Amino acid sequence: MDERKQLKRSGDGALLGGVCAGIGVRLDIDPALIRVAAIIATFVTGGLGMIIYSLLWLMLPVTPKTRKSEDDFKETSRNAWLIGAGFGVVTLGLLFIFREVGLWWSDALVWPVVLAAAGAGLLWRQFSGPSDSAGNDSGGDGVPGEPPAWATTSETIQPREGSGSTLPPGRRQSRPGRGFGPYRGAFGLALVIGAGVLFLYINGVFDRAGNAALLALTVIVVLALVLAPLWVRLGRNLGRERAERIRSQERAEVAAHLHDSVLQTLALMQKKSDDPRQVSTLARRQERELRDWLSGKTGTEAETSLASALEAAAAEVEDRHGVPIDAVTVGDRPLDERGAALVAASREAMTNAVRYAGDAGTIRLYGEITDGETKVFVRDRGQGFDLESVPEDRRGVRDSILGRMKLNGGFAEVRSTEGEGTEIELTMETK
Amino acid sequence: MSQTRVAIVDDHAIFRAGVRSELESGVEVVGEASTVREAIALVQKVRPDVVLLDVHMPDGGGQEVIRQTLESHPDTRFLALSVSDAPEDVVAIVRSGARGYVTKTISGPELIDAIERVSQGDAVFSPQLAGFVLDAFSGKDEDPVDSELDQLTPREQEVLRLIARGYLYKEIARRLGISIKTVEAHASSVLRKLQLSTRHELSRWAAERDLID
Numbered sequence: 001m002d003e004r005k006q007l008k009r010s011g012d013g014a015l016l017g018g019v020c021a022g023i024g025v026r027l028d029i030d031p032a033l034i035r036v037a038a039i040i041a042t043f044v045t046g047g048l049g050m051i052i053y054s055l056l057w058l059m060l061p062v063t064p065k066t067r068k069s070e071d072d073f074k075e076t077s078r079n080a081w082l083i084g085a086g087f088g089v090v091t092l093g094l095l096f097i098f099r100e101v102g103l104w105w106s107d108a109l110v111w112p113v114v115l116a117a118a119g120a121g122l123l124w125r126q127f128s129g130p131s132d133s134a135g136n137d138s139g140g141d142g143v144p145g146e147p148p149a150w151a152t153t154s155e156t157i158q159p160r161e162g163s164g165s166t167l168p169p170g171r172r173q174s175r176p177g178r179g180f181g182p183y184r185g186a187f188g189l190a191l192v193i194g195a196g197v198l199f200l201y202i203n204g205v206f207d208r209a210g211n212a213a214l215l216a217l218t219v220i221v222v223l224a225l226v227l228a229p230l231w232v233r234l235g236r237n238l239g240r241e242r243a244e245r246i247r248s249q250e251r252a253e254v255a256a257h258l259h260d261s262v263l264q265t266l267a268l269m270q271k272k273s274d275d276p277r278q279v280s281t282l283a284r285r286q287e288r289e290l291r292d293w294l295s296g297k298t299g300t301e302a303e304t305s306l307a308s309a310l311e312a313a314a315a316e317v318e319d320r321h322g323v324p325i326d327a328v329t330v331g332d333r334p335l336d337e338r339g340a341a342l343v344a345a346s347r348e349a350m351t352n353a354v355r356y357a358g359d360a361g362t363i364r365l366y367g368e369i370t371d372g373e374t375k376v377f378v379r380d381r382g383q384g385f386d387l388e389s390v391p392e393d394r395r396g397v398r399d400s401i402l403g404r405m406k407l408n409g410g411f412a413e414v415r416s417t418e419g420e421g422t423e424i425e426l427t428m429e430t431k
Numbered sequence: 432m433s434q435t436r437v438a439i440v441d442d443h444a445i446f447r448a449g450v451r452s453e454l455e456s457g458v459e460v461v462g463e464a465s466t467v468r469e470a471i472a473l474v475q476k477v478r479p480d481v482v483l484l485d486v487h488m489p490d491g492g493g494q495e496v497i498r499q500t501l502e503s504h505p506d507t508r509f510l511a512l513s514v515s516d517a518p519e520d521v522v523a524i525v526r527s528g529a530r531g532y533v534t535k536t537i538s539g540p541e542l543i544d545a546i547e548r549v550s551q552g553d554a555v556f557s558p559q560l561a562g563f564v565l566d567a568f569s570g571k572d573e574d575p576v577d578s579e580l581d582q583l584t585p586r587e588q589e590v591l592r593l594i595a596r597g598y599l600y601k602e603i604a605r606r607l608g609i610s611i612k613t614v615e616a617h618a619s620s621v622l623r624k625l626q627l628s629t630r631h632e633l634s635r636w637a638a639e640r641d642l643i644d
Contacts, residue, residue, distance in 0.1 A: 291516075324536075326536075326558065326559075326597075328558050328559055328561070330562050330565045330566045330569065331566065331569060364558060364597035366558065366595045368565070368595075377596045379596055379597045
């Protein structure tokens, strides 16, 4: 697919709408020639060129900007004059159109408006350029190595093949406009003010000093034209500062968190390095906290879902007894009264497993939450035991697990094989 | 019987050393690599039976290694090993061709067992991975393209549930009254579905991972 085959507005190298640049890409001609031709055509046809330009601008699809915005800045210095001239010419063309269609009040307006447009164009290009050129305005070049604040999306940096930019990306070291920045700004300012004065002069305000309203209006328009670009740049600077502040705040937050949690735990682990079990417990707790933090859980809010309540119970038992418990859950539902009872029974089952099989490796909790019922399995790799042989006075399993489940409409089953471990299965129907 | 030849790919030297010392009693460690590029060169040079693969590496991660070597080295199997429990990581690496996924907290003997299993072409599911698969295949897919690939059979679900509960293959076989070979066949079948199914949950997880890369 050759992108050049189709006529498009070009995002690269566009001065106004990118129409001329697009035509240049399509015909493989320097866009500058197209622009000159378009300007001449506009004058010759009495504004018709502007109509065609506007139509093309509206109808043509746009190729996105692919060149580094930084490069555009480097072109800025040279282009600013062209922009100024372009604004003037476009305005002139528009005035021609208005005149043709009869929407006209006075020929006296033409030159002030055209001059003001050219000056505004210059000022706009000057001040909406790189914002860091405020102090050492060197022609809008800014700091070469620093990308502009708004060129943060990576897509804009990817040079695309066949986009037909007439200028090689990235390598525009010549800076013809260097040092002319202030003059350009002053020239733009002079143009706008001059246009205002000319307008007032033509309208005879200076002769009949009484027309204060027209004077005030002119001053306001001039001020607006001059100040708007400055205002835009100020806004952009503020935005960048705010982004910077947010970034540094986030950095401070991460640092504080790491200090409070990870570094403390590491120090603690060094102190306890002769007790592998405690080290392992500390490490697992820290890991869990860090994961919660990374996934955005605050850890302080009460658990509201059954799955997270089961996982929290496993973490709690692990913390209290220093035995690793791996929890896996499938599905989820809101935590209700029955769910809470199930979590309590699960906690008891895990505590039981820790007590009798804590030395035999990881204890596993598996919770499966489906529409009809919830099942929880707690499995250890201990010695196993015979439930019948557990004396009557050892109430742990009977009361807190079997009894609690029965009381809440569920049931529990204990499977134990000598030498292979024990599994407690808890089933609770959900209503 | 010759020992299984294993390569360890992880960007943390300390972790590689730890795994190596744990493995040396059971398998032969034939090489280590710390980047994707090194890993690809290592696979081409020493042709290991099994590559232990870290999911996250600075220059692309385990997926990239699999993508670039699986076709030219069909006999090499990949076992993903990661600290991450995030479903999108697990699903993405398995879908790109890993024969299994275990977390870094796995014990030495369990890891050796998993490597042996993978080297024989079987699938290895950690309890966590079994949980993810059950989760992903539970519920109704609104748009099942291939019903065989998009559903687990009741037997496969049973096997996965037991894996999630911490049962070993031989314990599962005994409990269900089937042979270990049959358990392995179910696991492999689930792995195939995990890799080929177009279920939304799986596609979405894999896509999310691709976006991050």
